[in-house]
Amino acid sequence: xxxALRTGTIGLVSLAALTGAxxxxxxxxxxxxxxxxxxxxxxxxxxxxxxxxxxxxxGKSCDELLEWYRAEGLKLVGPYGWGGMYGGPVMLRELGDRxxxxxxxxxxxxxxxMGAVPRMNAATSSATGTNVQEAxxxxxxxxxxxxxxxVRIQGDRLKTYDVSNGDPELLNALRVSDIAEAxxxxxxxxxxxxxxxxxxxxxxxxTRMTRLDITDxxxxxxxxxxxxxxxxxxxxxxxxxxxxVMSQGLPELDFSQPRRWRNESSALxxxxxxxxxxxxxxxxxxxxxxxxPSQPLLACADVxxxxxxxxxxxxxxxxxDVGQPERWSTAGVATDSSTAYTSQDRLYxxxxxxxxxxxxxxxxxxxxxxxxxxxxxxxxxxxxxxxRIHAFALAGTAAxxxxxxxxxxxxxxxxxxxxxxxxxxxxxxATNATGNFNSVVTLAVHNDVLVEVGRLDKLGVDEQIMAxxxxxxxxxxxxxxxxxxxxxxxxxxxxxxxxxxKLKIPGFSDYLHPVGPERMIGLGxxxxxxxxxxxxxxxxxxxxxxxxxRRVATVGYGPETxxxxxxxxxxxxxxxxxxxxxxxxxxxxxxxxxxxxxxELVDGRFVTRLVEVEYGDEVADVRLVPLTSGPAAGEVxxxxxxxxxxxxx
Numbered sequence: 001x002x003x004a005l006r007t008g009t010i011g012l013v014s015l016a017a018l019t020g021a022x023x024x025x026x027x028x029x030x031x032x033x034x035x036x037x038x039x040x041x042x043x044x045x046x047x048x049x050x051x052x053x054x055x056x057x058x059g060k061s062c063d064e065l066l067e068w069y070r071a072e073g074l075k076l077v078g079p080y081g082w083g084g085m086y087g088g089p090v091m092l093r094e095l096g097d098r099x100x101x102x103x104x105x106x107x108x109x110x111x112x113x114m115g116a117v118p119r120m121n122a123a124t125s126s127a128t129g130t131n132v133q134e135a136x137x138x139x140x141x142x143x144x145x146x147x148x149x150x151v152r153i154q155g156d157r158l159k160t161y162d163v164s165n166g167d168p169e170l171l172n173a174l175r176v177s178d179i180a181e182a183x184x185x186x187x188x189x190x191x192x193x194x195x196x197x198x199x200x201x202x203x204x205x206x207t208r209m210t211r212l213d214i215t216d217x218x219x220x221x222x223x224x225x226x227x228x229x230x231x232x233x234x235x236x237x238x239x240x241x242x243x244x245v246m247s248q249g250l251p252e253l254d255f256s257q258p259r260r261w262r263n264e265s266s267a268l269x270x271x272x273x274x275x276x277x278x279x280x281x282x283x284x285x286x287x288x289x290x291x292x293p294s295q296p297l298l299a300c301a302d303v304x305x306x307x308x309x310x311x312x313x314x315x316x317x318x319x320x321d322v323g324q325p326e327r328w329s330t331a332g333v334a335t336d337s338s339t340a341y342t343s344q345d346r347l348y349x350x351x352x353x354x355x356x357x358x359x360x361x362x363x364x365x366x367x368x369x370x371x372x373x374x375x376x377x378x379x380x381x382x383x384x385x386x387x388r389i390h391a392f393a394l395a396g397t398a399a400x401x402x403x404x405x406x407x408x409x410x411x412x413x414x415x416x417x418x419x420x421x422x423x424x425x426x427x428x429x430a431t432n433a434t435g436n437f438n439s440v441v442t443l444a445v446h447n448d449v450l451v452e453v454g455r456l457d458k459l460g461v462d463e464q465i466m467a468x469x470x471x472x473x474x475x476x477x478x479x480x481x482x483x484x485x486x487x488x489x490x491x492x493x494x495x496x497x498x499x500x501x502k503l504k505i506p507g508f509s510d511y512l513h514p515v516g517p518e519r520m521i522g523l524g525x526x527x528x529x530x531x532x533x534x535x536x537x538x539x540x541x542x543x544x545x546x547x548x549x550r551r552v553a554t555v556g557y558g559p560e561t562x563x564x565x566x567x568x569x570x571x572x573x574x575x576x577x578x579x580x581x582x583x584x585x586x587x588x589x590x591x592x593x594x595x596x597x598x599x600e601l602v603d604g605r606f607v608t609r610l611v612e613v614e615y616g617d618e619v620a621d622v623r624l625v626p627l628t629s630g631p632a633a634g635e636v637x638x639x640x641x642x643x644x645x646x647x648x649x
Contacts, residue, residue: 062280062300069283069334072312073250073275079267081255120471120514120543122576128186129625129637131572133415136344138237140183140194141570143623143639147630149217150637150644151191153182154621158193160217161644164631168644171218177225179208185237189215190223190322192242194235197227205231207246211325224325228297230285230316233349234340234414240322241397245340245349249313251282284332285316298332304401310335310388311351319397329397333390341417347392347399348417348424353385353410353431385431387411389443389450391424405450407441408433418470423453423494427468427477437461438479442494456497459487466524467566469512474500474546476520480508482531484524488546501547507537510566513574513581515601518544521581523563523572526556535561536585538599540606553605557597561587564620573624573636578649582624582636585610594619596638596647611647614640 128144148164161168182195197206207228213221230246256270286294313336319329339350392399409428416427424443438460442453460479467478473492488500509522526537540553564584565572571584581599586592594614600607618641625637638647
């Protein structure tokens with residue numbers, strides 16, 4: 001079960017073999033890799049794609065792979081660098097003339113005979129205290145706990161606290177070097193800190209991973225650090241298995257641009273020559289361990305090549321067991337992606353489709369037109385308005401390729417994807433390949449292709465998807481333009497999604513959280529019918545009759561307020577035993593004040609109070625961490641910018 005829309009391998013290959021494979025067209029120049037592993041200084045890599053076929057082509061030699069990258073790169077380079085003639089990575093095609101589709105049940109129509117009505121399940125936090133997208137799949141956060149010890153990353157400081165008895169007690173504060181925008185995962189006594197590498201001035205995003213041992217929480221020990229040449233797309237944890245998805249976009253080459261003494265033709269010729277001279281080191285990701293030379297992260301034969309335009313770059317999937325961090329399972333795809341969704345046993349990576357509607361107005365999308373700083377490293381939009389998806393099966397640390405497919409429309413981010421019983425369900429917004437509406441599409445693996453199984457169109461015509469919540473056999477979508485339509489969608493038959501019911505109210509919810517089989521809390525913005533904002537709002541929805549959803553209670557927070565769960569779901573906590581929701585609300589757009597809103601459900605209504613807890617930019621760092629085990633089970637820890645303390649319930 002997954003959450004809301006947001007504004008987020010296998011045969012053993014030694015390093016020696018990897019180094020040899022990169023000899024052609026590479027500048028890595030590694031020492032003997034066998035000695036590296038013998039000394040315990042380098043990870044042992046396990047490739048995943050050696051048997052890939054069909055929609056992805058793998059098993060290429062390094063020479064073949066390099067020639068493929070060069071050929072694809074020549075299609076994208078122009079006199080101003082990457083992006084053809086105009087210096088930006090987005091190139092839009094003409095707006096298509098496709099009209100509103102006739103498939104599926106239209107949003108304004110009756111669903112007919114309902115039969116059995118699907119029910120929802122309540123969602124709770126992960127075992128480490130984080131409100132996550134998928135049950136059983138933990139995600140990085142600034143704070144984690146095992147019920148007795150709480151670990152926090154604040155700036156570049158890893159802090160440990162004893163939360164087992166009474167008020168939390170600070171045990172240690174350790175500097176984690178050269179990392180920015182950090183978050184962490186906790187598995188037993190192992191802490192994995194992930195963030196942007198802050199050691200170089202290189203504008204291209206690099207990922208730094210530091211692993212620490214907190215067996216003695218009063219004295220955490222740094223075990224190892226790796227720096228990847230790719231940007232982190234996502235990280236998840238299944239038990240002791242940590243999996244990273246990283247994307248390396250177009251390489252930074254020393255491109256020329258037209259000047260008074262150089263015309264466009266000369267600049268183009270020079271830039272094409274640079275692409276022809278590029279090496280595998282330019283295209284493929286690497287990993288560097290402190291004080292040691294860079295090593296290739298992927299073997300050439302393990303980089304699968306799509307047979308369509310999926311966006312040029314290299315996506316790397318790395319899995320490892322925290323108890324055996326020296327052994328990594330790896331898989332690679334020659335595409336660029338900034339969207340990855342992980343279920344219990346599947347991983348889906350998707351490109352971002354551009355287009356007239358989805359590429360420019362979608363919530364959470366970033367326009368990447370132009371040749372400003374970092375433009376070369378930005379995700380590549382598919383100009384045809386189609387999102388490409390690659391599916392992988394997960395088993396232990398391995399991720400093995402299953403299938404590829406595409407869907408017309410824009411998948412904004414991972415929250416708009418979900419998997420149930422092997423069926424991928426996606427919510428897509430409008431692009432130049434679709435009509436001016438939103439859709440829910442179901443896809444399943446057939447041989448090595450993700451095939452569309454069913455779809456429901458015309459949801460929110462001329463409106464934008466603001467929130468999604470998925471269940472085993474049901475989905476709830478919120479769209480918005482000026483009125484907030486909430487759609488209940490039956491997914492019991494994946495081949496025939498159907499509309500069950502809808503509710504239209506002013507404003508919108510941008511975060512949805514189920515609190516039982518028939519109730520759901522929505523957090524968002526209260527807007528008048530004339531379009532004026534009245535500030536943040538919480539609503540309680542009754543879906544006992546999904547053909548007639550109702551909002552049965554509301555709490556308004558007043559002008560200039562924002563419910564921050566719509567930006568970061570980790571600022572929402574549901575306490576099922578207490579039937580209480582805790583969420584962070586900010587007031588004021590300048591020197592803002594942060595509150596914890598306590599929403600207790602009593603007889604189908606809210607009993608509320610606000611607790612002032614933080615100010616300024618640090619309001620975004622507020623967390624409410626439930627302790628589900630240990631001597632203090634049932635308590636909640638409040639984490640603010642300056643303090644860690646019990647939160648009174």
